[in-house]
Amino acid sequence: MALKLPIYMDHNATTPVDPRVLEVMLPYFTEKFGNSASRNHEFGWEAEDGVKLARRQVGELIGADPKEIIWTSGSTESNNLAIKGVADMYKDKGRHIITAIHEHKATLDPCKRLAKMGYDITWLEPGADGIVTAAQVAEAIREDTILVTIMWANNELGTINELPQIGKVCKEKGVLLHTDATQAVGKIPVDVNAAGVDLLSGSAHKIYGPKGAGFLYVRRRKPRVRLTPIIDGGGHERGMRSGTLNVTGIVGLGKACELCRLEMVEETARLLKLRDKLDHGVLSQLEHAVINGKADQRLPGTTNISFPYVEGESMMMAIKDIAVSSGSACTSASLEPSYVLKALGLGDEIAHSSIRFGLGRFTTEEEVDFTIDKVVTAVKKLLELSPLYEMVLEGIDINAIEWGAH
Amino acid sequence: MSLYAEVGEEPQPRNDWALRIRAHENKPNTGVRIMAYSEKVLSHYETPRNVGSLDKNAKNVGTGIVGAPECGDVMKLQIQVDDSGKIVDAKFKTFGCGSAIASSSLATEWIKGRTLDEAMAIKNTEIVQELSLPPVKIHCSVLAEDAIKSAIHDYQEKNGLDHGDHDHN
Ligand SMILES: Cc1ncc(COP(=O)(O)O)c(C=O)c1O
Ligand code: FES
Numbered sequence: 001m002a003l004k005l006p007i008y009m010d011h012n013a014t015t016p017v018d019p020r021v022l023e024v025m026l027p028y029f030t031e032k033f034g035n036s037a038s039r040n041h042e043f044g045w046e047a048e049d050g051v052k053l054a055r056r057q058v059g060e061l062i063g064a065d066p067k068e069i070i071w072t073s074g075s076t077e078s079n080n081l082a083i084k085g086v087a088d089m090y091k092d093k094g095r096h097i098i099t100a101i102h103e104h105k106a107t108l109d110p111c112k113r114l115a116k117m118g119y120d121i122t123w124l125e126p127g128a129d130g131i132v133t134a135a136q137v138a139e140a141i142r143e144d145t146i147l148v149t150i151m152w153a154n155n156e157l158g159t160i161n162e163l164p165q166i167g168k169v170c171k172e173k174g175v176l177l178h179t180d181a182t183q184a185v186g187k188i189p190v191d192v193n194a195a196g197v198d199l200l201s202g203s204a205h206k207i208y209g210p211k212g213a214g215f216l217y218v219r220r221r222k223p224r225v226r227l228t229p230i231i232d233g234g235g236h237e238r239g240m241r242s243g244t245l246n247v248t249g250i251v252g253l254g255k256a257c258e259l260c261r262l263e264m265v266e267e268t269a270r271l272l273k274l275r276d277k278l279d280h281g282v283l284s285q286l287e288h289a290v291i292n293g294k295a296d297q298r299l300p301g302t303t304n305i306s307f308p309y310v311e312g313e314s315m316m317m318a319i320k321d322i323a324v325s326s327g328s329a330c331t332s333a334s335l336e337p338s339y340v341l342k343a344l345g346l347g348d349e350i351a352h353s354s355i356r357f358g359l360g361r362f363t364t365e366e367e368v369d370f371t372i373d374k375v376v377t378a379v380k381k382l383l384e385l386s387p388l389y390e391m392v393l394e395g396i397d398i399n400a401i402e403w404g405a406h
Numbered sequence: 407m408s409l410y411a412e413v414g415e416e417p418q419p420r421n422d423w424a425l426r427i428r429a430h431e432n433k434p435n436t437g438v439r440i441m442a443y444s445e446k447v448l449s450h451y452e453t454p455r456n457v458g459s460l461d462k463n464a465k466n467v468g469t470g471i472v473g474a475p476e477c478g479d480v481m482k483l484q485i486q487v488d489d490s491g492k493i494v495d496a497k498f499k500t501f502g503c504g505s506a507i508a509s510s511s512l513a514t515e516w517i518k519g520r521t522l523d524e525a526m527a528i529k530n531t532e533i534v535q536e537l538s539l540p541p542v543k544i545h546c547s548v549l550a551e552d553a554i555k556s557a558i559h560d561y562q563e564k565n566g567l568d569h570g571d572h573d574h575n
Contacts, residue, residue, distance in 0.1 A: 309501065310501070311478055311479065311501050311502050311503060311506075312478070313478075313502075313503035313504065314451070314502065314503050314504050314506075314507060317443070317451060317503075317504045352475065352478050384457065385454065385457055385499055385500060385501075385507060386499060386500075386501045387471065387480050387481070387482035387499040387500065387501055388475060388480055388501045389501075390459065390482075390499055398475060403473070403474030403475065403476070403480075
């Protein structure tokens with residue numbers, strides 16, 4: 001089969017809805033359109049049944065009781081609810097929160113807002129491998145710490161933090177642990193009890209479900225976590241998140257979780273093979289290319305590779321048939337360099353062109369081969385054009401040069 | 407287009423591209439849009455003119471290097487000048503976006519065959535116009551103008567020529 005261009009290699013940004021997910025959603029738009037909160041007629045019951053099944057499906061994927069799932073609009077909202085909700089509910093216990101500098105904006109910004117409101121935030125810095133360790137968390141916990149929020153897997157690097165271990169530390173110290181598991185749920189085994197997680201955010205559109213649907217797991221026993229809601233109204237979702245439920249989205253999210261659970265073993269093996277092929281194909285042909293983040297502690301389908309001495313935007317232009325996400329582009333054009341890559345301590349000439357490849361359920365080997373080929377050709381061409389690379393070949397240390405500003 | 411019917415009718419096998427391919431059918435394959443580049447930028451980017459290096463130690467060669475890696479752009483532009491003060495060859499290498507590559511490629515094309523004074527007079531606005539650069543890309547053209555001037559200065563300095571008149575600040 002001929003390749004269809006462009007090729008989608010950005011599954012960490014979002015995923016297409018799996019046709020099997022769409023199929024179960026469709027009746028809820030037209031026939032089973034009831035409000036799941038309508039208690040006294042068939043339409044409401046039907047919708048409620050769909051939501052109930054979805055709760056079970058999500059619960060099964062993450063090892064939670066269905067009653068512990070709070071529906072939201074996605075991980076941004078889930079993170080906000082978890083972080084701000086805990087901060088407010090437990091403010092009399094303490095006002096110290098621990099997070100990391102390379103979290104998603106949906107965690108960083110709520111924490112920054114809390115900092116403005118007088119909370120004390122500890123910003124952990126990952127090692128050069130992108131990992132936040134349990135030892136770092138243990139060291140940062142204080143008497144007045146009320147929450148640790150550390151993501152399970154990083155969206156830009158695919159690196160997996162020391163999750164069961166961080167959970168253990170938090171349990172020992174009696175501190176609540178929230179984890180933004182948006183990138184981990186459905187891709188690697190996630191069990192809230194085994195990992196000692198008290199709150200967990202997930203989003204449907206990262207796992208072949210629809211956009212605008214997500215959940216927050218909120219532990220009900222040992223300990224029973226309480227939250228101050230952000231959205232007040234009809235008291236839906238145990239009062240933690242009011243608003244008529246997005247039944248179609250929730251039904252899709254449930255089905256998406258079920259598919260991920262049933263196919264995880266097989267799909268992980270398939271993706272690992274493709275991802276490793278991509279890594280190897282690129283790295284073996286490009287001497288200076290490097291993987292960002294701990295290579296053997298990453299999500300199966302994600303890889304982030306730096307191409308030193310090549311600039312990001314020209315790189316994106318050269319591989320325009322491949323939809324990827326670039327860590328960076330020229331700052332002068334007011335495109336921000338990636339704070340995640342900076343957190344790893346990467347030099348500018350390296351951080352300037354890093355590409356995240358996100359393989360997914362529908363990625364084929366053919367597409368991976370095409371990608372390897374395009375990337376290698378593009379980088380070789382751009383190295384040919386690069387004055388920095390020329391200097392390196394001449395043995396000049398480009399970091400020692402005093403560059404003028406312009 | 408009825409996605410509904412098609413999806414509902416039969417279960418879709420795994421890894422089935424049908425759905426996506428249908429979604430693509432109605433639109434021409436334009437690739438991924440990163441930024442709207444003009445035809446001319448694309449042409450210079452795809453087949454840059456005068457890529458390479460001249461011997462920077464030669465007396466008749468002037469080298470200009472402008473920009474900085476942390477800004478995401480470094481441009482090296484070199485000129486070879488004959489006895490009559492005419493630029494007979496020009497080469498460039500650029501680390502930067504497509505517009506920066508195009509600007510420097512165009513610059514080398516323009517200065518070849520010109521006198522130093524003529525080359526010195528080239529303004530970045532002419533590059534902007536020729537390549538139809540959008541406002542966020544103007545600085546790429548400024549870089550190219552700076553690179554020309556810097557190469558000329560280097561040549562003049564090497565050869566003990568006065569360039570006070572042409573000094574830009
Ligand atoms: C790690 C992480 N957290 C949060 C989000 C935000 O999720 P959503 O788009 O569901 O709000 C994303 C996705 O962009 C993500 O990758
Ligand atoms: S080189 Fe900076 S935007 Fe063009």
